[in-house]
Amino acid sequence: MLSPVRTSLLENLVDRLAGLPSIGRKSAQRLAYHVLAAPVEEVESLSRALIEARRGVRPCTVCGNHAEGDRCAVCLNPRRDPAQVCVVERPSDVSAFEKLGVYRGLYHVLGGTLSPLDGIGPADLNLASLFVRCENGVDEVILALGTHADGEATSTYIVQRLRDKTARITRLARGLPAGSDLEFIDDLTMKRALDGRINLG
């Protein structure tokens, strides 16, 4: 009887790296060889950075964006306009908007979209705090969810829930590629979509 094959340290490293998003098997191998050839101190500081970021970054208590304390850098910035709230799926979408440098309002990060097929309902998303937030001091809610079916369904749900609470609900202009996530859309298209946003109610 054959004894079970033990995974080597190198194979284990490649497996871990290949489990990261956007990293195929080949890239994982390249990264693993890079790690093995790098000075030990460099690899230690990389692994420290991974652990420190994972432990030290938590959801902002106001908007759900990544934060190192109670509130994220956007919510803490007194120059941002709290009357405007842009609703996005993930913290990476906040980064995509911030990179444009044109939006001066705040955000609300849902943590995904409604997805009945995957069993994700309203209670699984950061929605309740959005509705509470919109009860006072918010003049405009900008829906900036992906143009895929779940993003559209989530936007519709939010519009229904907020219709009587918020002065103005808008969404990014049409023209964004259908079925896409915001993080894959180029800056100019994003800027145009934000500038040309459409009133929903």
Ligand SMILES: [Zn+2]
């Ligand atoms: Zn925040």
